[in-house]
Amino acid sequence: xxxxxxxxxxxxxxxxxxxxxxxxxxxxxxxxxxxxxxxxxxxxxxxxxxxxxxxxxxxxxxxxxxxxxxxxxxxxxxxxxxxxxxxxxxxxxxxxxxxxxxxxxxxxxxxxxxxxxxxxxxxxxxxxxxxxxxxxxxxxxxxxxxxxxxxxxxxxxxxxxxxxxxxxxxxxxxxxxxxxxxxxxxxxxxxxxxxxxxxxxxxxxxxxxxxxxxxxxxxxxxxxxxxxxxxxxxxxxxxxxxxxxxxxxxxxxxxxxxxxxxxxxxxxxxxxxxxxxxxxxxxxxxxxxxxxxxxxxxxxxxxxxxxxxxxxxxxxxxxxxxxxxxxxxxxxxxxxxxxxx
Amino acid sequence: xxxxxxxxxxxxxxxxxxxxxxxxxxxxxxxxxxxxxxxxxxxxxxxxxxxxxxxxxxxxxxxxxxxxxxxxxxxxxxxxxxxxxxxxxxxxxxxxxxxxxxxxxxxxxxxxxxxxxxxxxxxxxxxxxxxxxxxxxxxxxxxxxxxxxxxxxxxxxxxxxxxxxxxxxxxxxxxxxxxxxxxxxxxxxxxxxxxxxxxxxxxxxxxxxxxxxxxxxxxxxxxxxxxxxxxxxxxxxxxxxxxxxxxxxxxxxxxxxxxxxxxxxxxxxxxxxxxxxxxxxxxxxxxxxxxxxxxxxxxxxxxxxxxxxxxxxxxxxxxxxxxxxxxxxxxxxxxxxxxxx
DNA sequence: CTTCGCGTTGACCACGTATGCAACCGCAGC
DNA sequence: GCTGCGGTTGCATACGTGGTCAACGCGAAG
Numbered sequence: 001x002x003x004x005x006x007x008x009x010x011x012x013x014x015x016x017x018x019x020x021x022x023x024x025x026x027x028x029x030x031x032x033x034x035x036x037x038x039x040x041x042x043x044x045x046x047x048x049x050x051x052x053x054x055x056x057x058x059x060x061x062x063x064x065x066x067x068x069x070x071x072x073x074x075x076x077x078x079x080x081x082x083x084x085x086x087x088x089x090x091x092x093x094x095x096x097x098x099x100x101x102x103x104x105x106x107x108x109x110x111x112x113x114x115x116x117x118x119x120x121x122x123x124x125x126x127x128x129x130x131x132x133x134x135x136x137x138x139x140x141x142x143x144x145x146x147x148x149x150x151x152x153x154x155x156x157x158x159x160x161x162x163x164x165x166x167x168x169x170x171x172x173x174x175x176x177x178x179x180x181x182x183x184x185x186x187x188x189x190x191x192x193x194x195x196x197x198x199x200x201x202x203x204x205x206x207x208x209x210x211x212x213x214x215x216x217x218x219x220x221x222x223x224x225x226x227x228x229x230x231x232x233x234x235x236x237x238x239x240x241x242x243x244x245x246x247x248x249x250x251x252x253x254x255x256x257x258x259x260x261x262x263x264x265x266x267x268x269x270x271x272x273x274x275x276x277x278x279x280x281x282x283x284x285x286x287x288x289x290x291x292x293x294x295x296x297x298x299x300x301x302x303x304x305x306x307x308x309x310x311x312x313x314x315x316x317x318x319x320x321x322x323x324x325x326x327x328x329x330x331x332x333x334x335x336x337x338x339x340x341x
Numbered sequence: 342x343x344x345x346x347x348x349x350x351x352x353x354x355x356x357x358x359x360x361x362x363x364x365x366x367x368x369x370x371x372x373x374x375x376x377x378x379x380x381x382x383x384x385x386x387x388x389x390x391x392x393x394x395x396x397x398x399x400x401x402x403x404x405x406x407x408x409x410x411x412x413x414x415x416x417x418x419x420x421x422x423x424x425x426x427x428x429x430x431x432x433x434x435x436x437x438x439x440x441x442x443x444x445x446x447x448x449x450x451x452x453x454x455x456x457x458x459x460x461x462x463x464x465x466x467x468x469x470x471x472x473x474x475x476x477x478x479x480x481x482x483x484x485x486x487x488x489x490x491x492x493x494x495x496x497x498x499x500x501x502x503x504x505x506x507x508x509x510x511x512x513x514x515x516x517x518x519x520x521x522x523x524x525x526x527x528x529x530x531x532x533x534x535x536x537x538x539x540x541x542x543x544x545x546x547x548x549x550x551x552x553x554x555x556x557x558x559x560x561x562x563x564x565x566x567x568x569x570x571x572x573x574x575x576x577x578x579x580x581x582x583x584x585x586x587x588x589x590x591x592x593x594x595x596x597x598x599x600x601x602x603x604x605x606x607x608x609x610x611x612x613x614x615x616x617x618x619x620x621x622x623x624x625x626x627x628x629x630x631x632x633x634x635x636x637x638x639x640x641x642x643x644x645x646x647x648x649x650x651x652x653x654x655x656x657x658x659x660x661x662x663x664x665x666x667x668x669x670x671x672x673x674x675x676x677x678x679x680x681x682x
Numbered sequence: 683c684t685t686c687g688c689g690t691t692g693a694c695c696a697c698g699t700a701t702g703c704a705a706c707c708g709c710a711g712c
Numbered sequence: 713g714c715t716g717c718g719g720t721t722g723c724a725t726a727c728g729t730g731g732t733c734a735a736c737g738c739g740a741a742g
Contacts, residue, residue, distance in 0.1 A: 007697090007698055009699095018721065018723075020699095020700080022699090023701085024700090024720095024721090026699095027699095027700070031719070031721090033720060033721090036720080048479070050456050052399075052456065052698055052699070053458070054398050055698035055699045056698085056700075058393075058399065058697095058698085058728070058729095059727050060727090072424070079414040079419075079420040079423075080414070082420075090441060095438055095453065096438065096439040096440075097439075098438075098439040099437075100427050100428050100431060109431075112394075115391050115393065115394040116436060250622060250624075254623035281591060283594070283624035283625065284624065348728055348729085358691085359693075360692090361691075361692060361693080362690095363729095364728095364730060365690095367729095368729095368730070372690065373691090392729075393728055396697090396727075397730075398697095399698070399728085401697090401731095
């Protein structure tokens with residue numbers, strides 16, 4: 001094989017059959033007699049034949065490619081999701097084309113995806129401009145937003161019930177007797193942060209309370225640190241903090257212990273969101289809200305592939321239930337039970 | 342656009358030029374007059390033309406695809422690497438086809454890569470059977486192993502100087518006056534674990550010591566926990582542990598503190614390897630050996646793309662220097678300096 | 683005016699595979 | 713023995729693009 005390509009024609013020539021026969025042998029529904037199939041397979045084996053997926057994609061109009069756009073992997077919720085998504089798609093016979101958002105060059109990134117004739121797009125924690133969404137819809141490429149909602153776009157989405165999760169946190173902290181409950185937000189323009197905060201406020205309201213203070217964390221370590229200093233550098237400090245995700249909650253815990261000399265949960269309660277693996281590490285033992293990662297991935301794949309199969313883009317939204325995970329980083333209500341589902 | 346495909350022929354028809362002209366307009370070295378270029382671009386704009394990357398790949402023999410095989414993302418060193426690798430390749434005009442190893446089905450995975458005519462393969466923390474390596478070489482597809490070496494295969498590799506890193510840890514712990522220094526290994530068959538252990542033994546030997554005990558951690562949390570129990574459930578306990586990577590070192594620290602009631606570093610020193618982001622978190626403040634992730638990624642990309650450009654697979658190995666990062670999880674030598682260089 | 687040469691253009695083919703269509707074979711029924 | 717039919721097989725074409733080659737036009741040199 002000089003320049004690296006053994007084609008179906010080569011196999012046909014060796015097996016003394018037509019190229020069509022080779023193609024049919026490797027196509028699921030092909031009508032081939034047993035002896036021909038055997039001869040073809042023997043020749044293919046001998047030459048090391050491997051069907052060219054690109055040529056197959058061209059003729060069949062099905063590339064078998066799914067684009068996956070990810071914003072950042074610092075938050076360890078996303079590596080988990082990425083791994084599960086990739087495995088699920090791989091098992092269903094699709095290949096994953098991975099893209100990292102490139103700060104404002106998202107348009108170019110999506111163009112590249114479409115150039116490669118991807119059959120579907122999953123966007124994890126990344127935004128999509130409405131013009132791009134329309135462009136995808138025009139080419140018939142379904143898009144599923146993971147852990148994010150953007151109303152009014154012709155795209156589907158899968159999220160967990162962020163509002164309900166926030167509400168449960170609000171009730172838990174209020175019922176535990178905290179008096180000054182603060183919130184550290186994520187990116188202000190993200191639906192996750194907004195929903196979690198709104199639910200949180202409602203949970204507090206149901207217990208006759210309101211949030212004591214809030215600060216913007218932006219879902220980054222640096223932003224979280226600034227938010228902690230803004231809240232705890234003040235005259236009167238919060239006695240509980242709900243942080244919009246675990247990633248930032250760890251920063252808060254480190255800072256509160258090391259720099260402010262506070263004990264957790266004796267002096268201050270901390271609650272996060274996501275239940276990333278580190279949340280159960282002994283050093284943090286973080287009370288948090290578990291997002292059903294596996295179920296979200298399953299829903300995403302199902303929703304996307306259904307559209308791929310039926311060759312039509314629909315607009316659906318799945319909201320999956322989440323679950324409060326009580327650990328040691330927050331005081332718990334004394335006698336009665338906490339907030340019920 | 343009925344069924345989603347506007348072709349160069351459509352553009353040519355609208356612009357009243359030949360299809361060749363459209364192709365030349367979108368090809369870098371094409372000889373096109375300004376006015377024709379303008380007409381073509383206008384027509385393309387109007388129709389929303391997007392060159393079909395698959396067709397281009399077929400004819401040019403260059404798919405622009407690089408396969409990336411990753412074993413697991415639990416160890417947070419790899420998400421970082423994945424993100425950097427993906428960004429680097431993306432910036433150089435290549436697309437990343439992502440694959441997760443599927444326990445023994447690696448052969449199938451590599452076959453799928455080759456079917457998609459990838460121009461190169463990066464394997465991060467995953468093994469490659471020699472038969473597969475030869476198959477890749479036969480098709481002229483360069484392979485670069487990331488953070489792993491397998492001698493005798495026609496593939497390149499990029500690693501850090503694991504032996505030297507291990508040696509420095511050995512010297513540090515010995516010179517700090519520890520008497521019973523233990524080692525928790527990774528996967529026994531991985532080159533990283535072997536090299537780190539060998540260097541560690543040499544570092545100890547240079548100070549007239551030998552390892553007090555060793556246990557197998559297998560690079561997993563569960564394995565690390567078993568190893569810790571094996572070492573510290575014994576009659577006489579180590580007073581220092583070198584753990585083959587940070588991922589396992591965190592498990593060890595949690596267990597030593599919570600279950601064995603030991604203080605770090607007063608009762609026992611812990612040293613890891615990798616310098617993942619969590620290593621600097623206040624709760625751990627882990628002394629570790631920093632792998633030069635960015636440089637390793639850069640070397641990987643350079644090595645791979647050079648082979649892609651020159652269309653020949655060569656066998657090279659890059660070993661990059663690593664750096665001891667002294668933090669608070671290990672006692673430090675009192676007066677004189679630690680290990681040189 | 684003729685000729686040469688250069689830059690531009692279009693017709694045509696190739697890349698490797700899937701598939702419609704026609705031809706073909708063998709067999710059963712009349 | 714002829715017809716009809718179901719199952720196989722090969723031929724030819726299409727998918728969308730890049731590149732080759734000859735033709736063409738136009739300006740400059742003789």
